[in-house]
Amino acid sequence: MLTKGIRINGLKKRYGKGETAVDALKGVDMQVAPGEVVGLIGPSGSGKSTLLKCLGAVIEPTAGQMTLGDEVIYDDGWKISDLRALRRDKIGFVFQAPYLIPFLDVTDNIALLPMLAGHPNNESRQRALELLKALDVAHRARAMPSHLSGGEQQRVAIARALINRPPVILADEPTAPLDSERALAVIRILNQMARQYETAVIVVTHDEKIVPTFRRIYHIRDGRTNEEAGEGRAFE
Amino acid sequence: MISLAGRDILHAWGKFVFTGVGLGLLIGVTLTMAGVYRGMVDDAKALLDNSGADLWVVQKDTLGPYAESSSIYDDVYRGILGMPGVERAANVTYLTMQVRRGESDVRAMVVGVVPGGPGEPGQPGYLVAGRRITRGHYEAVADIATGFQLGEQIQIRRNLYTVVGLTRRMVSSSGDPMVFIPLKDAQEAQFLKDNDAIVQQRRRTAENPAFNRPGVPGLLNAAIASQSANPYVNAVLVQIEPGYSPDDVAEPIRRWKRLQVYTREQMEKILVGKLIATSARQIGMFLVILAIVSAAIVAFIIYTLTLGKVREIAVLKLIGTRNRTIAFMILQQAVGLGVIGFVVGKISATFWAPIFPKYVLLEPGDAARGFVAVVVICVLASVLAIRAALKVDPAEAIGG
Structure with missing residues (x-):
């Protein structure tokens, strides 16, 4: 039984009503342990993005159950009233493009979340700097996002996702714009951070070059998931 | 945060x-x-302040002299001077026109005032250069906004005037700078006709049997003389004695002189509420x-x-x-x-x-x-x- 991480049982999502209704998710089961990085792979239209939006509490599923750490957050209906706070405190997001706030420097991009949650600015920035050191980009702490390379931007985005020590990180195609070397570096960092912060990481990807890095992979097709063991060789 | x-x-x-x-x-x-x-x-407000008046006596049933034309006899001020509470009273005329200066002209309000010292109703409150009007004719005091210089010759209608003094912030309600000239000249300027018109008027008068009767010598000349003179002014500006309220002084003038009298407050309402x-x-x-x-x-x-x-x-x-x-x-x-x-x-x-x-x-x-x-x-x-x-x-x- 998981004490942290994320567990999903029979998650369904239906768009529309009546004859035009579309079942995007038809009962997804998934379980990711703390410190584990799993891949979520599937063709276009298979329901990857819908699943990610449900997991990220951005859209409401139609049925099923989601447990985050010890807390049931969805059981045929949201069990938490403040989804915004849930996203801020318990879910980290890494996007295909880093989507850093262009008018904030690297440190403040990362420190923004705890600042918005009401933590003192200095304390938030200190935490951001620690993460930047861990991700080996501390030397760019005062730089603006537009002055960073693609790899650096993605590391900053990972730091932002980790700043509140969330039990789960959802990464949506995080390596898509990167070359093989940088893509593997990002996955390596995600693995390191997952272990270090005991965070469950779900990586949605099409990227063939990173697929062998996962120990477990969920294939999604027609709204259902199949679990299989991955090679996980890159980080042995 | x-x-x-x-x-x-x-x-x-x-x-x-x-x-x-x-x-x-x-x-x-x-x-x-x-x-x-x-x-x-x-x-x-500057126009009212600069006039130095507490009361404006104008033609009955008019909003003169600024918002409407007003015409009263120029000897009315003598009777007003005798009214209770009146300290000073002076005739004044206002005429907005183009004042010629060499080849160019300047839009100005020509004010006819009785030559006198500071404090007289209608006189500019202060000068920034030169002196006041001391002669009865052909001297002028101009606001510096006109651009006129001391000693300069300016033309108002047919007559030339010498600028003897300059003042500041003396403007009409529409912002035109003022030019002060002696009252008699201003009265003449208000109704002055060109020479051809004068000749024609004299001819018409002479041809009128009512003015040119046989056996009444001097009638025609008297009629022509009366037509050539202008005995009217636009208003009488009144300063009241200390201790009197404007309303108390205005009421008897209204009643006994059959004229319209405005206090400062009323005149301000007319200017702000009607004119502008x-x-x-x-x-x-x-x-x-x-x-x-x-x-x-x-x-x-x-x-x-x-x-x-x-x-x-x-x-x-x-x-x-x-x-x-x-x-x-x-x-x-x-x-x-x-x-x-x-x-x-x-x-x-x-x-x-x-x-x-x-x-x-x-x-x-x-x-x-x-x-x-x-x-x-x-x-x-x-x-x-x-x-x-x-x-x-x-x-x-x-x-x-």
Whole structure:
């Protein structure tokens, strides 16, 4: 039984009503342990993005159950009233493009979340700097996002996702714009951070070059998931 | 708490400053329009202040001498001088015309006053150069806004006048500078005909059997002489003795002299409420239109800036930023833009106001009200952008 991480049982999502209704998710089961990085792979239209939006509490599923750490957050209906706070405190997001706030420097991009949650600015920035050191980009702490390379931007985005020590990180195609070397570096960092912060990481990807890095992979097709063991060789 | 709006403005300060300067010039025009109105009111009050009068005695049933024409006999002032509470009384005429100066001319209000010292009703309160009118004819005291110099010869109708004194801030209610000349000359100037017209009038009078009767010598000459003289003035300006109220002095003059008498308060109402009322409404319309245009521009700018940040807003919402934080960011930017615009507008208006041909009075109270209006307009203008931002779906940050 998981004490942290994320567990999903029979998650369904239906768009529309009546004859035009579309079942995007038809009962997804998934379980990711703390410190584990799993891949979520599937063709276009298979329901990857819908699943990610449900997991990220951005859209409401139609049925099923989601447990985050010890807390049931969805059981045929949201069990938490403040989804915004849930996203801020318990879910980290890494996007295909880093989507850093262009008018904030690297440190403040990362420190923004705890600042918005009401933590003192200095304390938030200190935490951001620690993460930047861990991700080996501390030397760019005062730089603006537009002055960073693609790899650096993605590391900053990972730091932002980790700043509140969330039990789960959802990464949506995080390596898509990167070359093989940088893509593997990002996955390596995600693995390191997952272990270090005991965070469950779900990586949605099409990227063939990173697929062998996962120990477990969920294939999604027609709204259902199949679990299989991955090679996980890159980080042995 | 971090100021997202402040950081955004600092990041794109050039865009904000240039937009603010553009908005500022518009606000500057708005403040100047308010200043034009204030200047008109101040000109009207200056006209009353400078006349040195407590009461204006004018033709019955008229709003003269400024808002309507008024004509009363020039010997009426003698009777008024004998009324209780009257300290001084003096005839005055007003005639707005083009005063010739060499080849050019200047629009001015020609004021006919009885030559005398300071404190006499109708006389300019003070001079900045030269002396007062001491002779009965062909001397003038001019406001410096006319551009006339001491010793210069100016032409009013057919006569030449020497500028013997200069004064300041003596203007008509429409802002035209004043030229003071002796009363008799002004009376003549008001009704002076050209030579051909005089000859024709004399001929017509001579041909009229009523004026050219056989056996009545001197009748024709007397009739012609009466036609050539102007025994009228526009008003009598009255100063009252200390201890008397204007109403107490005005009432007997109204009753016994059968003339209209206005107190300072009443005259101010006529000038501000009637004479410049249309212009004030005109300016008011401009102010309303400018305010709407400013609001539309701020709304458009803030809306466009917000639409340019949809992805960032989606990310901010996805990572848990409250709607009120995002709304406050947009609101702060709108108000920031307004503040930049106001500062630029106030500075611009202060610089260009003295260049205007008529008096532009920029009052601190108007500036304060303008600032409040700008902030309110910016707040209202940001509503559209805030609505757009709040409609942004956080799911837009997630691809697919």
